[in-house]
Amino acid sequence: MAEKAQFTADEERSVREAYARDGHADCPRCAVRMHERAIGGGSFGLGYARQREWLLCPQCKRSVLFDLKRGTRN
Numbered sequence: 001m002a003e004k005a006q007f008t009a010d011e012e013r014s015v016r017e018a019y020a021r022d023g024h025a026d027c028p029r030c031a032v033r034m035h036e037r038a039i040g041g042g043s044f045g046l047g048y049a050r051q052r053e054w055l056l057c058p059q060c061k062r063s064v065l066f067d068l069k070r071g072t073r074n
């Protein structure tokens, strides 16, 4: 299997925090703006619009996937 580049847990958390705070995030390794991609709900046949965001670094190809939980921010 090919090696799959991944962020460390700390890097991933910093990306999530930056995105939650600023609405965008930079790759902690490359310092370039990460591409955002919304993933629509319903793909798992749940009949429930669960919105997910996928952030991808165009340089190192590392990505962060996470759920956007509406109305549950604290």
Ligand SMILES: [Zn+2]
Pocket: 027, 028, 029, 030, 031, 057, 058, 059, 060, 061, 062
């Ligand atoms: Zn990167």
